[in-house]
Amino acid sequence: MTSTLAAHGGPKTLDVAAPHYRWPTIDAELEQAILAQAHRSLSDRDARGVIGDYEQAFAAFIGTPHVVSFASGTAAIHAMSRIAGLRPGDAVLAPAYTFLATASPFAYDGIEVVFADADDYGNVTARTLAERLKPNVRAVIVTHMWGNPCPMEEIAAFCRNHDLLLLEDCSHAHFASWAGQRVGTFGDMAVFSTNQKAITTGEGGILLTRRDRDRELALLYGHYNKRCLTEIDPSADHYAFAFTGMGLKHRITTLAAAIGVHQLAHAKQIETRRRTVLERITTGLDGNPVLTPVVVPPESGQHGLYVIGLRFHPGNATVTREQFIDWCIAEGALEVDAPGSTRDISGEPLFSRRDPFAPWKPVQPPAEHLPGVAAFQETFLKIPIWGYDGDDDLVDGYLAALTKVSAAVAR
Numbered sequence: 001m002t003s004t005l006a007a008h009g010g011p012k013t014l015d016v017a018a019p020h021y022r023w024p025t026i027d028a029e030l031e032q033a034i035l036a037q038a039h040r041s042l043s044d045r046d047a048r049g050v051i052g053d054y055e056q057a058f059a060a061f062i063g064t065p066h067v068v069s070f071a072s073g074t075a076a077i078h079a080m081s082r083i084a085g086l087r088p089g090d091a092v093l094a095p096a097y098t099f100l101a102t103a104s105p106f107a108y109d110g111i112e113v114v115f116a117d118a119d120d121y122g123n124v125t126a127r128t129l130a131e132r133l134k135p136n137v138r139a140v141i142v143t144h145m146w147g148n149p150c151p152m153e154e155i156a157a158f159c160r161n162h163d164l165l166l167l168e169d170c171s172h173a174h175f176a177s178w179a180g181q182r183v184g185t186f187g188d189m190a191v192f193s194t195n196q197k198a199i200t201t202g203e204g205g206i207l208l209t210r211r212d213r214d215r216e217l218a219l220l221y222g223h224y225n226k227r228c229l230t231e232i233d234p235s236a237d238h239y240a241f242a243f244t245g246m247g248l249k250h251r252i253t254t255l256a257a258a259i260g261v262h263q264l265a266h267a268k269q270i271e272t273r274r275r276t277v278l279e280r281i282t283t284g285l286d287g288n289p290v291l292t293p294v295v296v297p298p299e300s301g302q303h304g305l306y307v308i309g310l311r312f313h314p315g316n317a318t319v320t321r322e323q324f325i326d327w328c329i330a331e332g333a334l335e336v337d338a339p340g341s342t343r344d345i346s347g348e349p350l351f352s353r354r355d356p357f358a359p360w361k362p363v364q365p366p367a368e369h370l371p372g373v374a375a376f377q378e379t380f381l382k383i384p385i386w387g388y389d390g391d392d393d394l395v396d397g398y399l400a401a402l403t404k405v406s407a408a409v410a411r
């Protein structure tokens, strides 16, 4: 017996005032950390204070030798493109299905972006990358979509075989690993956005690299003057640019770094809570014919704990995905969502604008035929992974709402 849907006049499954997802939890300890930093310094020009503390904590969190913080993930990806030495005429292979900033910083410099198809997790694979390989491709950037790690061994092998740089956009995947290895450590460089992500600084981005030289170049692209003058090897060619940097400043704020230090000090608790929530929702949906969790099997990798992705099976339901979502929202599950900003970006005019100084006359690129991307984005929906004390009502309520609407629409 299924109870009447709220959309049809029945009782709501949950009646919790919005917003349904707050991150990070602003508790007394975090308030104190922000306040203490405000009294200490609102602007640091070097890494002797909180910016250095944050970078060290992030490097330890991932297990990587060098990290450099930025004001945003977008700025860090742009620095990564420049450090990789990509220039007009070169191309980068990128996912068509991703958030736009995985690829837009390359386009900013007139670099061609060649878009690859997606697998069942929304991720590129060695196969989808190989399908689009062409002679001017110099690098690959992957995004671990919605927290699911890409198949990194085969992608790394593909890059080695074709002499391509491997760059990772780990913005959705702070806690992810593939075959026991943390994402962000497979390639030549990686970036994590720390805007509203599983580890957040409010706004921010961070670049990871193994090489001393890349780290110094990252400083030139984000932190001119004091940090460059003190941290770059004076015998290096690029030291000549330490005073000016390369023309732009992308420094993270001290308050953002203080939030990051606090988040990383609690990373274990955040991970444990988020994994518990993921597990509770995925096991709760076991056997549901309408919805299946989009989560890589544990023998392949560990989920990055950004959001919980779900696949809607239209063949098993009497309604469309959009109707299903509306009915979940009517049940009070306000955050059930089909992503709008993260989608196939291959048709965006920015990616046809090869000359960054061209007049404002957009050229619509030809539509790509990417069946994996189309299938993924037409059937995908998501809910938050909560991660704080007191979130039980929301976790249970969303599971109950998804289950109730699924039962009502199952064929």
Ligand SMILES: Cc1ncc(COP(=O)(O)O)c(C=O)c1O
Binding pocket: 071, 072, 073, 074, 075, 098, 099, 101, 102, 143, 169, 171, 172, 193, 194, 195, 203, 204, 205
């Ligand atoms: C996959 C991905 N890459 C890059 C970015 C850009 O990061 P930021 O917003 O910090 O500039 C985001 C931001 O949401 C993202 O989701």
